[in-house]
Amino acid sequence: MSKIHIIPSEFNKELELQLxxxxxxxxxxxxxxxxxxxxxxxxxxxxxPEATFYGRVDGDSMIEAGINDGDIAIIDRSxxxxxxxxxxxxxxxxxxxxxxxxxxxxxxxxxxxxxNKKYHPIKINDSDEFEVWGVVVWxxxxxxx
Amino acid sequence: MYGIIDCDNCYVSCERVFRPDLNGKPVVVLSNNDGCxxxxxxxxxxxxxxxxxxxxxxxxxxxxxKIAVFSSNxxxxxxxxxxxxxxxxxxAPQYFRYSIDECFVxxxxxxxxxxxxxxxxxxxxxxxxxxxxxxxxxxPNKTLAKVASHFAKKYSGYRHCCLIDSEEKxxxxxxxxxxxxxxxxxxxxxxxxxxxGIHTAFEFATMPKGIVNAKFNNVVIYRTWAELNGIDCxxxxxxxxxxxxxxxxxxxxxxxxxxxxxxxxxNYASRCAEKLRQQNTVAxxxxxxxxxxxxxxxxxxxxxxxxxxxPTASNSSITIVHAANEILADxxxxxxxxxxxxxxxxxxxxxxxxxLNLFDINAERFEKLKxxxxxxxxxxxxxxxxxxxxxxxxxxxxxxxxxxxxxANAIKHDFRSKNPTTxxxxxxxxx
Numbered sequence: 001m002s003k004i005h006i007i008p009s010e011f012n013k014e015l016e017l018q019l020x021x022x023x024x025x026x027x028x029x030x031x032x033x034x035x036x037x038x039x040x041x042x043x044x045x046x047x048x049p050e051a052t053f054y055g056r057v058d059g060d061s062m063i064e065a066g067i068n069d070g071d072i073a074i075i076d077r078s079x080x081x082x083x084x085x086x087x088x089x090x091x092x093x094x095x096x097x098x099x100x101x102x103x104x105x106x107x108x109x110x111x112x113x114x115x116n117k118k119y120h121p122i123k124i125n126d127s128d129e130f131e132v133w134g135v136v137v138w139x140x141x142x143x144x145x
Numbered sequence: 146m147y148g149i150i151d152c153d154n155c156y157v158s159c160e161r162v163f164r165p166d167l168n169g170k171p172v173v174v175l176s177n178n179d180g181c182x183x184x185x186x187x188x189x190x191x192x193x194x195x196x197x198x199x200x201x202x203x204x205x206x207x208x209x210x211k212i213a214v215f216s217s218n219x220x221x222x223x224x225x226x227x228x229x230x231x232x233x234x235x236x237a238p239q240y241f242r243y244s245i246d247e248c249f250v251x252x253x254x255x256x257x258x259x260x261x262x263x264x265x266x267x268x269x270x271x272x273x274x275x276x277x278x279x280x281x282x283x284x285p286n287k288t289l290a291k292v293a294s295h296f297a298k299k300y301s302g303y304r305h306c307c308l309i310d311s312e313e314k315x316x317x318x319x320x321x322x323x324x325x326x327x328x329x330x331x332x333x334x335x336x337x338x339x340x341x342g343i344h345t346a347f348e349f350a351t352m353p354k355g356i357v358n359a360k361f362n363n364v365v366i367y368r369t370w371a372e373l374n375g376i377d378c379x380x381x382x383x384x385x386x387x388x389x390x391x392x393x394x395x396x397x398x399x400x401x402x403x404x405x406x407x408x409x410x411x412n413y414a415s416r417c418a419e420k421l422r423q424q425n426t427v428a429x430x431x432x433x434x435x436x437x438x439x440x441x442x443x444x445x446x447x448x449x450x451x452x453x454x455x456p457t458a459s460n461s462s463i464t465i466v467h468a469a470n471e472i473l474a475d476x477x478x479x480x481x482x483x484x485x486x487x488x489x490x491x492x493x494x495x496x497x498x499x500x501l502n503l504f505d506i507n508a509e510r511f512e513k514l515k516x517x518x519x520x521x522x523x524x525x526x527x528x529x530x531x532x533x534x535x536x537x538x539x540x541x542x543x544x545x546x547x548x549x550x551x552x553a554n555a556i557k558h559d560f561r562s563k564n565p566t567t568x569x570x571x572x573x574x575x576x
Contacts, residue, residue, distance in 0.1 A: 015337035051274035052226040054567065058574040073575055078274040088575060090165040133165065 045138055051078035053134060055088060055095065062086070062097055065115035071141045073097060075134035086136040087112075091122055097136060098122065146260060146283060146310070147377075148250040149290040150233055150267065152226060153278045153298060155246035156184035159225045162276035163565055163573060170497050172213040175200050178557045179216050180395040199440065200226050216558035224566045228275045236267055241381065249287060251381070264297075264306030285310040287379050288372035291328040292318055292346065312375075313315075319347035319373060329369035334361065346553070350374050390428070392416040393487020397557035399438055406435070407470055411537035413488040414462075414469035421460035421490060422518060429458040429492035431465055435471040438484035447483075449476040458494060461514040462521065465490065466537055 037043075046052045057071040065086065067073070073088070081087050083102035088095055089112060098112035101121070110130075112122040124130045151157055156174040163169050171192055172183040181199045192210060194203065203212070226245055233240050237250035252260065264281035271279050282294025285447035289309050296318060297307035309315050325335035327346050341360070343349050350373035357370045368378050393415040400406055410433060421428055432452030437444060451472050459465060469488050524533045 048274065050231040053573070054569075055573040055575040059576055061576065072572070077276065078270075088573075093166050094576050095573050131165070 042056055046076075047075065047137075048076055048078045051134075055097070057097060057139070061114040061116050061119050062099075063116050065099070067097065067115070067139050068141060071139045073136045074138040074140070076137045077134040079135045079137070081132040082133050088133045088136060089130065090133050091124075091130075095133065096122070100132065146252040146285060147287050147290045148237070148252055148264065148281055148283045149243075149247060149287065150229075150250065150279050150281050150295045151247040151294060152229060153280055154184055154186055155188045155226065155277070156215075156217060157189075158277045159222045160213075160218075160562055161186075162225060163211075163562070167213050170213060171210065172215070173203070174215045174217055175560070177217060177394045178397050183217065205243070214560050216561040218558075218562050218564065219245075220564050220567055221562060224564075225275055229271055229277060229279065232271050232274060233267070236263075249290070249364055249381075252283070254489065258428060260310070261306055261308045264308065265304050268305035274410070279305065281306040282309075283307070284315075286367055286372045286377040288328050288450055289315065289318075289375070292373075294320055295322070295326065300523065315344055315375060316347065319350055320345055322346040322351045327369060327373065329365055329372075334363075334366060335360075341532055346373055389489055389491040389493065390417050390420050391487055391489040391550060392420075393434070393485060395485045396483070401479070401481065403474070403477050403479070406486060407537060410469050410473045410486050411466045411535060412486060413486065414466040415535060417488050417490045418460050418462040418465040418518070419522070421465075422522060425496045426493045427458040427460045427496055428465070428490035429455055429494070430490065431455060431468040431472065432489040432491065433469050433476065433486065435473070435476055435483055435486045435488070437481050441482075441484075444482055445480070447478060448479045449478075451476050452489070452491070454492075457511070458492065459514075460496065462535060463514055464515070466535055470537065499576055520551060 037060045042049075053075045055073045055075055057067055057069055057073060057084070060069055063069075073086075075088050081100050083100060085100050086097065087100045088097055090096075091112065096112065098114055099123075100109040101113045104110060110124050111125065114121065157172045160172060160174065167186075170186070171189040171194070172186040173182045173189050173194060176183045179200055181197050182194065182203065183196070185194055185196065186390065186431065189212060191205060194212070198206075200214070202212075230240070230242055230248055233248050234249060237252060238254060239251040240248055241251075242248045255263070260283050264283055267281055268279050271277060280297040282290040282292065282297055283306065284293050286289040293307040293309045297303045297305055309318055321347060324330060324338050324343055324346050325332070327349070330338070330349075330377050337360075338344075338349060344350070350370065352370070354367075354370070357367060360449075361367070371378050381502065394409070394413070396409065400409070412435075414431070417428070417431075430452050432450060434448070434450040436448040437446050439446065453468055453472060455464065455468060465488075471493060473486075522531050565571050565573050
């Protein structure tokens with residue numbers, strides 16, 4: 001006599017269908033072989049989501065770099081800042097967006113350089129407590145109001 | 146090998162991510178409704194500020210100190226700690242989140258790498274990416290990992306990671322560790338151990354097994370004892386899903402009126418139901434407690450708790466809110482000024498194989514409630530929490546626009562920070 005095995009069922013998990021193309025009788029769509037993921041800013045612009053923060057530019061200190069008042073900056077905290085990067089730093093009790101200038105490092109200071117002749121660079125000495133908060137990897141501007 | 150990763154002074158550290166000026170300064174975070182202190186920076190601890198201190202006493206006791214005070218902002222803490230867990234998930238083969246600021250990892254198959262270095266690197270990555278410092282405790286079981294994590298936090302020499310991987314290290318650590326701080330030893334058992342002359346974790350671990358069982362006859366205590374001796378026996382699934390969910394809050398001021406209490410209790414009950422649905426579970430027991438202000442010795446005091454069994458385990462807001470309100474009406478006594486109430490749901494089980502009670506077989510109603518909750522959850526997820534709420538969750542009095550005031554407006558949070566990670570209106574300003 002053959003035995004019956006009772007297989008316990010799993011009720012706790014829900015399964016989602018990943019890709020369910022419409023089921024048709026007849027010929028399959030010729031495009032199905034060419035399926036490719038849609039371009040996705042979240043995936044392609046943001047390499048480290050757990051380290052990515054957003055900021056809104058307030059003022060014109062970076063205007064000659066093409067960064068305008070009201071732009072959204074995408075800030076990645078996980079990447080190492082190098083000379084010439086646009087960075088976000090916390091200076092004088094506010095967040096500031098500037099170029100990082102490391103060319104005077106051997107002389108004992110670095111500079112946060114604005115891209116606007118109206119403003120002076122911020123000089124930071126070795127002894128000052130200073131930390132780059134994050135590196136700006138993209139800025140976004142809305143054109144269609 | 147197990148690891149426990151927890152955020153140092155979690156809420157304070159989250160606030161500091163967007164307030165770097167507060168690094169190195171005393172900071173405290175208050176409980177819901179700004180009642181008492183729930184989180185302190187190391188600097189605040191050094192000043193002698195105790196956890197649980199009522200806020201009004203802070204100003205009395207430390208009038209000359211400059212202390213940064215925040216209302217709790219769980220939207221922010223939840224988002225930032227979620228990022229921490231995302232990084233842990235990338236670095237560890239298995240993990241289980243234990244609470245908002247603690248995450249266990251199971252590191253089987255990683256014996257060949259330098260685990261101490263792994264832990265230090267994990268701290269560095271989380272600190273740089275998210276901005277929140279964590280401590281890593283590594284040991285052959287979860288109880289010892291918790292011990293290790295205390296050492297990682299306490300002594301900077303460990304560089305945020307302490308590894309207990311030898312008999313020598315285990316014994317040394319336990320000799321320095323107060324028994325009351327051992328994971329799984331509650332205050333009550335700690336007092337009992339103290340009365341028996343047991344002060345350190347080592348003294349407890351070296352008690353004979355027979356005496357531990359005879360004196361306590363408690364499986365949790367026994368497991369804790371065994372784990373301190375190096376055995377891995379606290380079950381992992383026990384932490385996967387919570388056995389009970391409690392939502393409680395101190396009121397902003399005191400409340401005597403039953404209708405006003407109902408609004409609060411309805412909200413707590415609704416929150417419990419939401420949490421049940423989030424983890425795909427149902428509860429079979431609903432409990433409500435209510436108490437007066439214990440700090441006001443000049444006022445008459447009253448405390449009561451009662452629970453009921455639901456005919457059918459449920460996670461429906463309507464069912465749980467209804468049950469909670471019936472209990473409230475039962476335990477409520479007029480003439481007292483109430484300070485706090487809470488709803489606890491227990492008997493939690495997975496959603497799918499619900500045991501329908503023979504006397505409660507209104508399957509149609511059951512399905513309808515389920516569909517309704519699904520729609521409500523969806524709307525509230527897309528449009529923001531509390532877009533759709535039960536009428537019982539609303540205050541009856543009208544606001545300026547003539548609409549009934551929602552419950553959220555009745556919570557006090559005078560010092561709440563912004564939400565730069567969850568609201569576009571709050572993202573940081575870059576000068």
